[in-house]
Amino acid sequence: MAENGVRQWQVTDAEAGQRLDNFLLRVMKGVPRSHIYKILRSGEVRVNKGRARPHYHLAEGDVLRLPPVRVAAPSDPAVLPAYLQGQLEAAVLYEDSHLLVLDKPSGLAVHGGSGLSWGVIEALRQLRPDARELELVHRLDRDTSGCLIFSKKRSALRALHEALRAGLMEKRYLVLAAGDWQGEARSVRLALRKNTLQSGERMVRVDPVEGKAAHTHFLPLERFRGAVLLQADLDxxxxxxxxxHLQAIGHAVAGDEKYGDAAFNQRLRALGLRRLFLHAALVAFRHPQDGRPMRIEAPLPADLQAILTPLRKESAG
Known part of the structure:
Protein backbone atom coordinates (compact mmCIF):
# COMPACT_ATOMS: atom_id res chain seq x y z
CA MET A 1 0.00 0.00 0.00
CA ALA A 2 1.22 3.53 -0.77
CA GLU A 3 0.25 6.85 0.82
CA ASN A 4 -0.46 9.80 -1.48
CA GLY A 5 -0.43 13.42 -0.27
CA VAL A 6 -3.08 16.10 -0.70
CA ARG A 7 -3.46 17.12 -4.34
CA GLN A 8 -5.00 20.17 -5.98
CA TRP A 9 -6.56 19.41 -9.34
CA GLN A 10 -7.91 21.97 -11.79
CA VAL A 11 -10.56 20.59 -14.12
CA THR A 12 -9.73 20.96 -17.81
CA ASP A 13 -12.16 21.39 -20.68
CA ALA A 14 -11.63 17.71 -21.60
CA GLU A 15 -12.60 16.63 -18.06
CA ALA A 16 -15.64 18.90 -17.71
CA GLY A 17 -19.09 17.33 -17.72
CA GLN A 18 -18.19 14.21 -15.73
CA ARG A 19 -19.91 13.32 -12.48
CA LEU A 20 -17.60 13.90 -9.52
CA ASP A 21 -17.81 10.29 -8.30
CA ASN A 22 -16.96 8.90 -11.75
CA PHE A 23 -14.02 11.30 -12.05
CA LEU A 24 -12.65 10.24 -8.65
CA LEU A 25 -12.94 6.57 -9.54
CA ARG A 26 -10.79 7.29 -12.56
CA VAL A 27 -8.07 9.43 -10.95
CA MET A 28 -7.91 7.46 -7.68
CA LYS A 29 -7.27 4.09 -9.29
CA GLY A 30 -7.00 1.29 -6.75
CA VAL A 31 -9.13 3.08 -4.13
CA PRO A 32 -12.24 1.03 -3.25
CA ARG A 33 -15.54 2.51 -4.41
CA SER A 34 -16.85 2.48 -0.82
CA HIS A 35 -13.92 4.66 0.29
CA ILE A 36 -14.51 7.13 -2.55
CA TYR A 37 -18.06 7.69 -1.29
CA LYS A 38 -16.86 7.85 2.31
CA ILE A 39 -14.44 10.73 1.61
CA LEU A 40 -17.17 12.50 -0.36
CA ARG A 41 -19.66 12.19 2.52
CA SER A 42 -17.09 13.36 5.06
CA GLY A 43 -16.18 16.45 3.02
CA GLU A 44 -12.54 15.43 2.56
CA VAL A 45 -12.97 16.02 -1.17
CA ARG A 46 -13.61 19.69 -1.86
CA VAL A 47 -14.72 21.46 -5.02
CA ASN A 48 -13.83 25.16 -5.07
CA LYS A 49 -13.23 24.87 -1.29
CA GLY A 50 -16.75 23.57 -0.61
CA ARG A 51 -18.45 20.21 -0.21
CA ALA A 52 -19.95 18.59 -3.30
CA ARG A 53 -22.34 15.73 -3.92
CA PRO A 54 -21.26 12.62 -5.84
CA HIS A 55 -23.57 13.54 -8.74
CA TYR A 56 -22.09 17.07 -9.13
CA HIS A 57 -21.04 17.63 -12.76
CA LEU A 58 -17.56 19.10 -13.04
CA ALA A 59 -17.08 22.43 -14.83
CA GLU A 60 -13.94 23.67 -16.53
CA GLY A 61 -11.80 25.57 -14.03
CA ASP A 62 -13.20 23.85 -10.92
CA VAL A 63 -10.46 23.31 -8.33
CA LEU A 64 -10.59 19.99 -6.50
CA ARG A 65 -8.91 19.09 -3.24
CA LEU A 66 -8.08 15.38 -3.29
CA PRO A 67 -7.17 14.02 0.17
CA PRO A 68 -4.44 11.51 1.02
CA VAL A 69 -5.63 7.99 0.26
CA ARG A 70 -4.20 4.55 0.65
CA VAL A 71 -4.01 2.96 -2.76
CA ALA A 72 -4.06 -0.80 -3.22
CA ALA A 73 -1.25 -2.29 -5.27
CA PRO A 74 -2.36 -2.62 -8.89
CA SER A 75 -3.67 -5.99 -9.95
CA ASP A 76 -4.86 -7.45 -13.20
CA PRO A 77 -8.51 -6.57 -13.87
CA ALA A 78 -11.05 -9.34 -13.57
CA VAL A 79 -11.48 -11.05 -16.92
CA LEU A 80 -14.93 -10.65 -18.40
CA PRO A 81 -16.60 -14.06 -18.75
CA ALA A 82 -17.10 -15.17 -22.36
CA TYR A 83 -20.87 -15.55 -21.90
CA LEU A 84 -21.17 -11.92 -20.77
CA GLN A 85 -19.02 -10.69 -23.65
CA GLY A 86 -21.40 -12.33 -26.07
CA GLN A 87 -24.48 -11.14 -24.20
CA LEU A 88 -23.36 -7.50 -24.22
CA GLU A 89 -22.21 -7.50 -27.85
CA ALA A 90 -25.62 -8.84 -28.85
CA ALA A 91 -27.31 -6.15 -26.74
CA VAL A 92 -25.77 -3.17 -28.59
CA LEU A 93 -28.67 -1.26 -30.15
CA TYR A 94 -26.63 1.56 -31.72
CA GLU A 95 -22.97 2.51 -31.89
CA ASP A 96 -20.82 5.10 -33.62
CA SER A 97 -17.63 7.02 -32.79
CA HIS A 98 -19.46 9.31 -30.33
CA LEU A 99 -21.91 7.11 -28.44
CA LEU A 100 -23.20 3.63 -27.77
CA VAL A 101 -26.71 2.58 -26.71
CA LEU A 102 -27.10 -0.77 -24.98
CA ASP A 103 -30.16 -2.87 -24.19
CA LYS A 104 -28.98 -3.50 -20.63
CA PRO A 105 -29.91 -6.92 -19.26
CA SER A 106 -31.80 -7.03 -15.97
CA GLY A 107 -29.66 -8.06 -13.01
CA LEU A 108 -26.50 -6.35 -14.25
CA ALA A 109 -25.43 -3.27 -12.28
CA VAL A 110 -24.17 -0.23 -14.19
CA HIS A 111 -21.05 -0.17 -11.94
CA GLY A 112 -19.04 -2.86 -10.22
CA GLY A 113 -18.54 -2.81 -6.44
CA SER A 114 -20.29 -4.37 -3.45
CA GLY A 115 -18.67 -7.70 -4.27
CA LEU A 116 -19.07 -7.35 -8.05
CA SER A 117 -15.89 -7.45 -10.13
CA TRP A 118 -17.55 -5.52 -12.91
CA GLY A 119 -20.72 -3.76 -13.96
CA VAL A 120 -21.82 -2.68 -17.43
CA ILE A 121 -19.32 0.20 -17.65
CA GLU A 122 -16.33 -1.94 -16.61
CA ALA A 123 -17.44 -4.68 -19.00
CA LEU A 124 -17.79 -2.30 -21.94
CA ARG A 125 -14.38 -0.76 -21.23
CA GLN A 126 -12.91 -4.26 -21.64
CA LEU A 127 -14.89 -4.81 -24.82
CA ARG A 128 -14.00 -1.38 -26.23
CA PRO A 129 -10.38 -0.77 -25.07
CA ASP A 130 -9.87 1.92 -27.74
CA ALA A 131 -12.79 3.98 -26.37
CA ARG A 132 -10.64 5.60 -23.67
CA GLU A 133 -13.28 8.20 -22.73
CA LEU A 134 -16.21 5.77 -22.44
CA GLU A 135 -18.64 7.03 -19.76
CA LEU A 136 -22.20 6.47 -18.61
CA VAL A 137 -24.55 9.25 -19.68
CA HIS A 138 -27.29 8.21 -17.24
CA ARG A 139 -28.11 5.22 -15.05
CA LEU A 140 -30.57 2.37 -14.72
CA ASP A 141 -31.27 0.38 -11.58
CA ARG A 142 -29.67 -3.04 -11.50
CA ASP A 143 -33.00 -4.86 -11.99
CA THR A 144 -34.22 -2.54 -14.75
CA SER A 145 -33.57 -3.59 -18.34
CA GLY A 146 -33.45 -1.53 -21.51
CA CYS A 147 -31.89 1.49 -23.19
CA LEU A 148 -28.72 2.76 -21.53
CA ILE A 149 -26.60 5.45 -23.20
CA PHE A 150 -22.80 5.71 -23.09
CA SER A 151 -20.64 8.50 -24.51
CA LYS A 152 -17.31 7.82 -26.20
CA LYS A 153 -16.07 11.41 -26.22
CA ARG A 154 -16.08 14.14 -23.56
CA SER A 155 -17.83 16.49 -26.00
CA ALA A 156 -20.63 13.94 -26.44
CA LEU A 157 -20.94 13.48 -22.68
CA ARG A 158 -21.31 17.23 -22.15
CA ALA A 159 -23.87 17.58 -24.94
CA LEU A 160 -25.99 14.66 -23.72
CA HIS A 161 -25.86 15.84 -20.10
CA GLU A 162 -27.02 19.26 -21.26
CA ALA A 163 -29.90 17.64 -23.15
CA LEU A 164 -30.88 15.79 -19.96
CA ARG A 165 -30.75 18.96 -17.86
CA ALA A 166 -32.77 20.90 -20.44
CA GLY A 167 -35.43 18.20 -20.71
CA LEU A 168 -34.54 17.56 -24.36
CA MET A 169 -34.05 13.80 -24.01
CA GLU A 170 -37.10 11.55 -24.16
CA LYS A 171 -37.02 8.46 -21.93
CA ARG A 172 -39.91 6.00 -22.10
CA TYR A 173 -40.48 2.91 -19.96
CA LEU A 174 -42.86 -0.05 -19.93
CA VAL A 175 -44.01 -1.09 -16.48
CA LEU A 176 -46.49 -3.59 -15.06
CA ALA A 177 -48.28 -2.23 -11.99
CA ALA A 178 -50.72 -3.57 -9.43
CA GLY A 179 -54.36 -2.55 -9.21
CA ASP A 180 -57.21 -1.53 -11.48
CA TRP A 181 -56.21 1.69 -13.26
CA GLN A 182 -58.98 4.27 -13.30
CA GLY A 183 -59.33 6.50 -16.35
CA GLU A 184 -56.72 7.10 -19.01
CA ALA A 185 -53.46 9.09 -18.94
CA ARG A 186 -52.32 10.49 -15.62
CA SER A 187 -49.48 12.84 -14.67
CA VAL A 188 -47.86 12.51 -11.25
CA ARG A 189 -45.99 15.49 -9.80
CA LEU A 190 -44.60 14.51 -6.40
CA ALA A 191 -41.28 15.76 -5.06
CA LEU A 192 -38.86 12.99 -4.09
CA ARG A 193 -36.15 12.84 -1.46
CA LYS A 194 -33.35 10.27 -1.55
CA ASN A 195 -31.88 8.86 1.65
CA THR A 196 -28.94 6.51 2.00
CA LEU A 197 -29.18 4.09 4.92
CA GLN A 198 -26.16 3.10 7.01
CA SER A 199 -26.04 -0.13 5.02
CA GLY A 200 -25.56 1.94 1.86
CA GLU A 201 -29.03 1.06 0.55
CA ARG A 202 -30.81 3.91 -1.21
CA MET A 203 -34.41 4.65 -0.22
CA VAL A 204 -36.59 7.31 -1.83
CA ARG A 205 -39.67 8.90 -0.31
CA VAL A 206 -42.23 11.49 -1.36
CA ASP A 207 -41.26 14.70 0.45
CA PRO A 208 -43.07 17.90 -0.59
CA VAL A 209 -40.83 20.04 1.66
CA GLU A 210 -37.26 18.83 1.10
CA GLY A 211 -37.71 16.66 -1.99
CA LYS A 212 -36.68 17.49 -5.56
CA ALA A 213 -39.33 18.08 -8.20
CA ALA A 214 -40.27 14.91 -10.10
CA HIS A 215 -42.80 14.51 -12.90
CA THR A 216 -43.96 11.28 -14.61
CA HIS A 217 -46.64 10.79 -17.29
CA PHE A 218 -48.43 7.42 -17.19
CA LEU A 219 -50.53 6.00 -20.03
CA PRO A 220 -52.37 2.67 -19.70
CA LEU A 221 -51.59 0.33 -22.62
CA GLU A 222 -53.33 -2.87 -21.52
CA ARG A 223 -55.56 -3.65 -18.55
CA PHE A 224 -55.71 -6.98 -16.76
CA ARG A 225 -57.54 -8.30 -13.73
CA GLY A 226 -55.86 -6.44 -10.85
CA ALA A 227 -52.95 -5.22 -12.97
CA VAL A 228 -52.12 -2.75 -15.75
CA LEU A 229 -49.34 -2.40 -18.33
CA LEU A 230 -48.29 1.25 -18.44
CA GLN A 231 -46.15 3.48 -20.58
CA ALA A 232 -44.18 5.86 -18.37
CA ASP A 233 -42.56 9.00 -19.78
CA LEU A 234 -40.14 10.91 -17.55
CA ASP A 235 -39.90 14.69 -17.42
CA HIS A 245 -44.56 7.59 -7.93
CA LEU A 246 -46.57 4.44 -8.62
CA GLN A 247 -46.32 3.32 -5.00
CA ALA A 248 -47.60 6.74 -3.91
CA ILE A 249 -50.74 6.50 -6.06
CA GLY A 250 -51.49 2.90 -5.06
CA HIS A 251 -50.10 1.02 -8.08
CA ALA A 252 -46.85 -0.67 -7.00
CA VAL A 253 -44.51 -2.05 -9.68
CA ALA A 254 -44.62 -5.82 -10.19
CA GLY A 255 -41.61 -7.59 -8.70
CA ASP A 256 -40.51 -4.56 -6.66
CA GLU A 257 -39.10 -5.91 -3.38
CA LYS A 258 -38.35 -2.44 -2.01
CA TYR A 259 -41.50 -0.41 -2.66
CA GLY A 260 -43.87 -3.07 -3.92
CA ASP A 261 -46.97 -4.98 -2.86
CA ALA A 262 -46.04 -8.35 -1.30
CA ALA A 263 -49.31 -10.10 -2.22
CA PHE A 264 -49.15 -8.84 -5.82
CA ASN A 265 -45.52 -9.91 -6.10
CA GLN A 266 -46.41 -13.40 -4.84
CA ARG A 267 -49.17 -13.65 -7.46
CA LEU A 268 -46.75 -12.65 -10.23
CA ARG A 269 -44.02 -15.02 -9.00
CA ALA A 270 -46.53 -17.84 -9.40
CA LEU A 271 -46.83 -16.77 -13.06
CA GLY A 272 -43.06 -16.87 -13.48
CA LEU A 273 -41.92 -13.29 -12.78
CA ARG A 274 -38.41 -13.39 -11.35
CA ARG A 275 -37.49 -9.70 -11.42
CA LEU A 276 -38.70 -6.11 -11.52
CA PHE A 277 -41.15 -5.53 -14.38
CA LEU A 278 -39.62 -2.23 -15.51
CA HIS A 279 -38.05 -1.79 -18.94
CA ALA A 280 -36.48 1.30 -20.55
CA ALA A 281 -38.11 0.89 -23.94
CA LEU A 282 -37.05 4.05 -25.77
CA VAL A 283 -34.63 6.96 -25.76
CA ALA A 284 -34.84 9.88 -28.18
CA PHE A 285 -32.41 12.80 -28.46
CA ARG A 286 -30.34 14.88 -30.87
CA HIS A 287 -27.02 13.37 -31.89
CA PRO A 288 -24.24 15.21 -30.01
CA GLN A 289 -22.11 15.59 -33.14
CA ASP A 290 -24.46 16.78 -35.86
CA GLY A 291 -27.84 17.24 -34.17
CA ARG A 292 -29.70 14.65 -36.21
CA PRO A 293 -32.70 13.13 -34.40
CA MET A 294 -32.03 9.75 -32.78
CA ARG A 295 -34.82 7.39 -31.71
CA ILE A 296 -33.65 4.06 -30.30
CA GLU A 297 -35.97 1.34 -29.01
CA ALA A 298 -35.44 -1.85 -27.00
CA PRO A 299 -38.20 -4.46 -27.33
CA LEU A 300 -39.82 -5.85 -24.20
CA PRO A 301 -37.68 -8.85 -23.15
CA ALA A 302 -39.04 -12.36 -23.60
CA ASP A 303 -39.18 -13.04 -19.85
CA LEU A 304 -41.50 -10.05 -19.36
CA GLN A 305 -43.54 -10.82 -22.47
CA ALA A 306 -44.12 -14.28 -21.00
CA ILE A 307 -45.83 -12.80 -17.93
CA LEU A 308 -48.41 -10.96 -20.02
CA THR A 309 -49.76 -14.16 -21.64
CA PRO A 310 -51.21 -15.72 -18.45
CA LEU A 311 -52.49 -12.31 -17.34
CA ARG A 312 -54.43 -12.03 -20.61
CA LYS A 313 -55.87 -15.52 -20.08
CA GLU A 314 -56.87 -14.67 -16.49
CA SER A 315 -58.55 -11.47 -17.61
CA ALA A 316 -60.40 -13.17 -20.47
CA GLY A 317 -61.64 -16.03 -18.29
Missing part, protein backbone atom coordinates in the same frame (compact mmCIF):
# COMPACT_ATOMS: atom_id res chain seq x y z
CA UNK A 236 -37.26 14.32 -14.69
CA UNK A 237 -34.84 11.52 -13.89
CA UNK A 238 -34.88 11.05 -10.12
CA UNK A 239 -33.68 7.86 -8.47
CA UNK A 240 -36.48 5.23 -8.34
CA UNK A 241 -38.88 7.85 -9.71
CA UNK A 242 -41.33 5.53 -11.49
CA UNK A 243 -41.35 3.02 -8.64
CA UNK A 244 -42.02 5.59 -5.91
Missing amino acids: TGRTHQIRV
Whole structure:
Protein backbone atom coordinates (compact mmCIF):
# COMPACT_ATOMS: atom_id res chain seq x y z
CA MET A 1 0.00 0.00 0.00
CA ALA A 2 1.22 3.53 -0.77
CA GLU A 3 0.25 6.85 0.82
CA ASN A 4 -0.46 9.80 -1.48
CA GLY A 5 -0.43 13.42 -0.27
CA VAL A 6 -3.08 16.10 -0.70
CA ARG A 7 -3.46 17.12 -4.34
CA GLN A 8 -5.00 20.17 -5.98
CA TRP A 9 -6.56 19.41 -9.34
CA GLN A 10 -7.91 21.97 -11.79
CA VAL A 11 -10.56 20.59 -14.12
CA THR A 12 -9.73 20.96 -17.81
CA ASP A 13 -12.16 21.39 -20.68
CA ALA A 14 -11.63 17.71 -21.60
CA GLU A 15 -12.60 16.63 -18.06
CA ALA A 16 -15.64 18.90 -17.71
CA GLY A 17 -19.09 17.33 -17.72
CA GLN A 18 -18.19 14.21 -15.73
CA ARG A 19 -19.91 13.32 -12.48
CA LEU A 20 -17.60 13.90 -9.52
CA ASP A 21 -17.81 10.29 -8.30
CA ASN A 22 -16.96 8.90 -11.75
CA PHE A 23 -14.02 11.30 -12.05
CA LEU A 24 -12.65 10.24 -8.65
CA LEU A 25 -12.94 6.57 -9.54
CA ARG A 26 -10.79 7.29 -12.56
CA VAL A 27 -8.07 9.43 -10.95
CA MET A 28 -7.91 7.46 -7.68
CA LYS A 29 -7.27 4.09 -9.29
CA GLY A 30 -7.00 1.29 -6.75
CA VAL A 31 -9.13 3.08 -4.13
CA PRO A 32 -12.24 1.03 -3.25
CA ARG A 33 -15.54 2.51 -4.41
CA SER A 34 -16.85 2.48 -0.82
CA HIS A 35 -13.92 4.66 0.29
CA ILE A 36 -14.51 7.13 -2.55
CA TYR A 37 -18.06 7.69 -1.29
CA LYS A 38 -16.86 7.85 2.31
CA ILE A 39 -14.44 10.73 1.61
CA LEU A 40 -17.17 12.50 -0.36
CA ARG A 41 -19.66 12.19 2.52
CA SER A 42 -17.09 13.36 5.06
CA GLY A 43 -16.18 16.45 3.02
CA GLU A 44 -12.54 15.43 2.56
CA VAL A 45 -12.97 16.02 -1.17
CA ARG A 46 -13.61 19.69 -1.86
CA VAL A 47 -14.72 21.46 -5.02
CA ASN A 48 -13.83 25.16 -5.07
CA LYS A 49 -13.23 24.87 -1.29
CA GLY A 50 -16.75 23.57 -0.61
CA ARG A 51 -18.45 20.21 -0.21
CA ALA A 52 -19.95 18.59 -3.30
CA ARG A 53 -22.34 15.73 -3.92
CA PRO A 54 -21.26 12.62 -5.84
CA HIS A 55 -23.57 13.54 -8.74
CA TYR A 56 -22.09 17.07 -9.13
CA HIS A 57 -21.04 17.63 -12.76
CA LEU A 58 -17.56 19.10 -13.04
CA ALA A 59 -17.08 22.43 -14.83
CA GLU A 60 -13.94 23.67 -16.53
CA GLY A 61 -11.80 25.57 -14.03
CA ASP A 62 -13.20 23.85 -10.92
CA VAL A 63 -10.46 23.31 -8.33
CA LEU A 64 -10.59 19.99 -6.50
CA ARG A 65 -8.91 19.09 -3.24
CA LEU A 66 -8.08 15.38 -3.29
CA PRO A 67 -7.17 14.02 0.17
CA PRO A 68 -4.44 11.51 1.02
CA VAL A 69 -5.63 7.99 0.26
CA ARG A 70 -4.20 4.55 0.65
CA VAL A 71 -4.01 2.96 -2.76
CA ALA A 72 -4.06 -0.80 -3.22
CA ALA A 73 -1.25 -2.29 -5.27
CA PRO A 74 -2.36 -2.62 -8.89
CA SER A 75 -3.67 -5.99 -9.95
CA ASP A 76 -4.86 -7.45 -13.20
CA PRO A 77 -8.51 -6.57 -13.87
CA ALA A 78 -11.05 -9.34 -13.57
CA VAL A 79 -11.48 -11.05 -16.92
CA LEU A 80 -14.93 -10.65 -18.40
CA PRO A 81 -16.60 -14.06 -18.75
CA ALA A 82 -17.10 -15.17 -22.36
CA TYR A 83 -20.87 -15.55 -21.90
CA LEU A 84 -21.17 -11.92 -20.77
CA GLN A 85 -19.02 -10.69 -23.65
CA GLY A 86 -21.40 -12.33 -26.07
CA GLN A 87 -24.48 -11.14 -24.20
CA LEU A 88 -23.36 -7.50 -24.22
CA GLU A 89 -22.21 -7.50 -27.85
CA ALA A 90 -25.62 -8.84 -28.85
CA ALA A 91 -27.31 -6.15 -26.74
CA VAL A 92 -25.77 -3.17 -28.59
CA LEU A 93 -28.67 -1.26 -30.15
CA TYR A 94 -26.63 1.56 -31.72
CA GLU A 95 -22.97 2.51 -31.89
CA ASP A 96 -20.82 5.10 -33.62
CA SER A 97 -17.63 7.02 -32.79
CA HIS A 98 -19.46 9.31 -30.33
CA LEU A 99 -21.91 7.11 -28.44
CA LEU A 100 -23.20 3.63 -27.77
CA VAL A 101 -26.71 2.58 -26.71
CA LEU A 102 -27.10 -0.77 -24.98
CA ASP A 103 -30.16 -2.87 -24.19
CA LYS A 104 -28.98 -3.50 -20.63
CA PRO A 105 -29.91 -6.92 -19.26
CA SER A 106 -31.80 -7.03 -15.97
CA GLY A 107 -29.66 -8.06 -13.01
CA LEU A 108 -26.50 -6.35 -14.25
CA ALA A 109 -25.43 -3.27 -12.28
CA VAL A 110 -24.17 -0.23 -14.19
CA HIS A 111 -21.05 -0.17 -11.94
CA GLY A 112 -19.04 -2.86 -10.22
CA GLY A 113 -18.54 -2.81 -6.44
CA SER A 114 -20.29 -4.37 -3.45
CA GLY A 115 -18.67 -7.70 -4.27
CA LEU A 116 -19.07 -7.35 -8.05
CA SER A 117 -15.89 -7.45 -10.13
CA TRP A 118 -17.55 -5.52 -12.91
CA GLY A 119 -20.72 -3.76 -13.96
CA VAL A 120 -21.82 -2.68 -17.43
CA ILE A 121 -19.32 0.20 -17.65
CA GLU A 122 -16.33 -1.94 -16.61
CA ALA A 123 -17.44 -4.68 -19.00
CA LEU A 124 -17.79 -2.30 -21.94
CA ARG A 125 -14.38 -0.76 -21.23
CA GLN A 126 -12.91 -4.26 -21.64
CA LEU A 127 -14.89 -4.81 -24.82
CA ARG A 128 -14.00 -1.38 -26.23
CA PRO A 129 -10.38 -0.77 -25.07
CA ASP A 130 -9.87 1.92 -27.74
CA ALA A 131 -12.79 3.98 -26.37
CA ARG A 132 -10.64 5.60 -23.67
CA GLU A 133 -13.28 8.20 -22.73
CA LEU A 134 -16.21 5.77 -22.44
CA GLU A 135 -18.64 7.03 -19.76
CA LEU A 136 -22.20 6.47 -18.61
CA VAL A 137 -24.55 9.25 -19.68
CA HIS A 138 -27.29 8.21 -17.24
CA ARG A 139 -28.11 5.22 -15.05
CA LEU A 140 -30.57 2.37 -14.72
CA ASP A 141 -31.27 0.38 -11.58
CA ARG A 142 -29.67 -3.04 -11.50
CA ASP A 143 -33.00 -4.86 -11.99
CA THR A 144 -34.22 -2.54 -14.75
CA SER A 145 -33.57 -3.59 -18.34
CA GLY A 146 -33.45 -1.53 -21.51
CA CYS A 147 -31.89 1.49 -23.19
CA LEU A 148 -28.72 2.76 -21.53
CA ILE A 149 -26.60 5.45 -23.20
CA PHE A 150 -22.80 5.71 -23.09
CA SER A 151 -20.64 8.50 -24.51
CA LYS A 152 -17.31 7.82 -26.20
CA LYS A 153 -16.07 11.41 -26.22
CA ARG A 154 -16.08 14.14 -23.56
CA SER A 155 -17.83 16.49 -26.00
CA ALA A 156 -20.63 13.94 -26.44
CA LEU A 157 -20.94 13.48 -22.68
CA ARG A 158 -21.31 17.23 -22.15
CA ALA A 159 -23.87 17.58 -24.94
CA LEU A 160 -25.99 14.66 -23.72
CA HIS A 161 -25.86 15.84 -20.10
CA GLU A 162 -27.02 19.26 -21.26
CA ALA A 163 -29.90 17.64 -23.15
CA LEU A 164 -30.88 15.79 -19.96
CA ARG A 165 -30.75 18.96 -17.86
CA ALA A 166 -32.77 20.90 -20.44
CA GLY A 167 -35.43 18.20 -20.71
CA LEU A 168 -34.54 17.56 -24.36
CA MET A 169 -34.05 13.80 -24.01
CA GLU A 170 -37.10 11.55 -24.16
CA LYS A 171 -37.02 8.46 -21.93
CA ARG A 172 -39.91 6.00 -22.10
CA TYR A 173 -40.48 2.91 -19.96
CA LEU A 174 -42.86 -0.05 -19.93
CA VAL A 175 -44.01 -1.09 -16.48
CA LEU A 176 -46.49 -3.59 -15.06
CA ALA A 177 -48.28 -2.23 -11.99
CA ALA A 178 -50.72 -3.57 -9.43
CA GLY A 179 -54.36 -2.55 -9.21
CA ASP A 180 -57.21 -1.53 -11.48
CA TRP A 181 -56.21 1.69 -13.26
CA GLN A 182 -58.98 4.27 -13.30
CA GLY A 183 -59.33 6.50 -16.35
CA GLU A 184 -56.72 7.10 -19.01
CA ALA A 185 -53.46 9.09 -18.94
CA ARG A 186 -52.32 10.49 -15.62
CA SER A 187 -49.48 12.84 -14.67
CA VAL A 188 -47.86 12.51 -11.25
CA ARG A 189 -45.99 15.49 -9.80
CA LEU A 190 -44.60 14.51 -6.40
CA ALA A 191 -41.28 15.76 -5.06
CA LEU A 192 -38.86 12.99 -4.09
CA ARG A 193 -36.15 12.84 -1.46
CA LYS A 194 -33.35 10.27 -1.55
CA ASN A 195 -31.88 8.86 1.65
CA THR A 196 -28.94 6.51 2.00
CA LEU A 197 -29.18 4.09 4.92
CA GLN A 198 -26.16 3.10 7.01
CA SER A 199 -26.04 -0.13 5.02
CA GLY A 200 -25.56 1.94 1.86
CA GLU A 201 -29.03 1.06 0.55
CA ARG A 202 -30.81 3.91 -1.21
CA MET A 203 -34.41 4.65 -0.22
CA VAL A 204 -36.59 7.31 -1.83
CA ARG A 205 -39.67 8.90 -0.31
CA VAL A 206 -42.23 11.49 -1.36
CA ASP A 207 -41.26 14.70 0.45
CA PRO A 208 -43.07 17.90 -0.59
CA VAL A 209 -40.83 20.04 1.66
CA GLU A 210 -37.26 18.83 1.10
CA GLY A 211 -37.71 16.66 -1.99
CA LYS A 212 -36.68 17.49 -5.56
CA ALA A 213 -39.33 18.08 -8.20
CA ALA A 214 -40.27 14.91 -10.10
CA HIS A 215 -42.80 14.51 -12.90
CA THR A 216 -43.96 11.28 -14.61
CA HIS A 217 -46.64 10.79 -17.29
CA PHE A 218 -48.43 7.42 -17.19
CA LEU A 219 -50.53 6.00 -20.03
CA PRO A 220 -52.37 2.67 -19.70
CA LEU A 221 -51.59 0.33 -22.62
CA GLU A 222 -53.33 -2.87 -21.52
CA ARG A 223 -55.56 -3.65 -18.55
CA PHE A 224 -55.71 -6.98 -16.76
CA ARG A 225 -57.54 -8.30 -13.73
CA GLY A 226 -55.86 -6.44 -10.85
CA ALA A 227 -52.95 -5.22 -12.97
CA VAL A 228 -52.12 -2.75 -15.75
CA LEU A 229 -49.34 -2.40 -18.33
CA LEU A 230 -48.29 1.25 -18.44
CA GLN A 231 -46.15 3.48 -20.58
CA ALA A 232 -44.18 5.86 -18.37
CA ASP A 233 -42.56 9.00 -19.78
CA LEU A 234 -40.14 10.91 -17.55
CA ASP A 235 -39.90 14.69 -17.42
CA THR A 236 -37.26 14.32 -14.69
CA GLY A 237 -34.84 11.52 -13.89
CA ARG A 238 -34.88 11.05 -10.12
CA THR A 239 -33.68 7.86 -8.47
CA HIS A 240 -36.48 5.23 -8.34
CA GLN A 241 -38.88 7.85 -9.71
CA ILE A 242 -41.33 5.53 -11.49
CA ARG A 243 -41.35 3.02 -8.64
CA VAL A 244 -42.02 5.59 -5.91
CA HIS A 245 -44.56 7.59 -7.93
CA LEU A 246 -46.57 4.44 -8.62
CA GLN A 247 -46.32 3.32 -5.00
CA ALA A 248 -47.60 6.74 -3.91
CA ILE A 249 -50.74 6.50 -6.06
CA GLY A 250 -51.49 2.90 -5.06
CA HIS A 251 -50.10 1.02 -8.08
CA ALA A 252 -46.85 -0.67 -7.00
CA VAL A 253 -44.51 -2.05 -9.68
CA ALA A 254 -44.62 -5.82 -10.19
CA GLY A 255 -41.61 -7.59 -8.70
CA ASP A 256 -40.51 -4.56 -6.66
CA GLU A 257 -39.10 -5.91 -3.38
CA LYS A 258 -38.35 -2.44 -2.01
CA TYR A 259 -41.50 -0.41 -2.66
CA GLY A 260 -43.87 -3.07 -3.92
CA ASP A 261 -46.97 -4.98 -2.86
CA ALA A 262 -46.04 -8.35 -1.30
CA ALA A 263 -49.31 -10.10 -2.22
CA PHE A 264 -49.15 -8.84 -5.82
CA ASN A 265 -45.52 -9.91 -6.10
CA GLN A 266 -46.41 -13.40 -4.84
CA ARG A 267 -49.17 -13.65 -7.46
CA LEU A 268 -46.75 -12.65 -10.23
CA ARG A 269 -44.02 -15.02 -9.00
CA ALA A 270 -46.53 -17.84 -9.40
CA LEU A 271 -46.83 -16.77 -13.06
CA GLY A 272 -43.06 -16.87 -13.48
CA LEU A 273 -41.92 -13.29 -12.78
CA ARG A 274 -38.41 -13.39 -11.35
CA ARG A 275 -37.49 -9.70 -11.42
CA LEU A 276 -38.70 -6.11 -11.52
CA PHE A 277 -41.15 -5.53 -14.38
CA LEU A 278 -39.62 -2.23 -15.51
CA HIS A 279 -38.05 -1.79 -18.94
CA ALA A 280 -36.48 1.30 -20.55
CA ALA A 281 -38.11 0.89 -23.94
CA LEU A 282 -37.05 4.05 -25.77
CA VAL A 283 -34.63 6.96 -25.76
CA ALA A 284 -34.84 9.88 -28.18
CA PHE A 285 -32.41 12.80 -28.46
CA ARG A 286 -30.34 14.88 -30.87
CA HIS A 287 -27.02 13.37 -31.89
CA PRO A 288 -24.24 15.21 -30.01
CA GLN A 289 -22.11 15.59 -33.14
CA ASP A 290 -24.46 16.78 -35.86
CA GLY A 291 -27.84 17.24 -34.17
CA ARG A 292 -29.70 14.65 -36.21
CA PRO A 293 -32.70 13.13 -34.40
CA MET A 294 -32.03 9.75 -32.78
CA ARG A 295 -34.82 7.39 -31.71
CA ILE A 296 -33.65 4.06 -30.30
CA GLU A 297 -35.97 1.34 -29.01
CA ALA A 298 -35.44 -1.85 -27.00
CA PRO A 299 -38.20 -4.46 -27.33
CA LEU A 300 -39.82 -5.85 -24.20
CA PRO A 301 -37.68 -8.85 -23.15
CA ALA A 302 -39.04 -12.36 -23.60
CA ASP A 303 -39.18 -13.04 -19.85
CA LEU A 304 -41.50 -10.05 -19.36
CA GLN A 305 -43.54 -10.82 -22.47
CA ALA A 306 -44.12 -14.28 -21.00
CA ILE A 307 -45.83 -12.80 -17.93
CA LEU A 308 -48.41 -10.96 -20.02
CA THR A 309 -49.76 -14.16 -21.64
CA PRO A 310 -51.21 -15.72 -18.45
CA LEU A 311 -52.49 -12.31 -17.34
CA ARG A 312 -54.43 -12.03 -20.61
CA LYS A 313 -55.87 -15.52 -20.08
CA GLU A 314 -56.87 -14.67 -16.49
CA SER A 315 -58.55 -11.47 -17.61
CA ALA A 316 -60.40 -13.17 -20.47
CA GLY A 317 -61.64 -16.03 -18.29
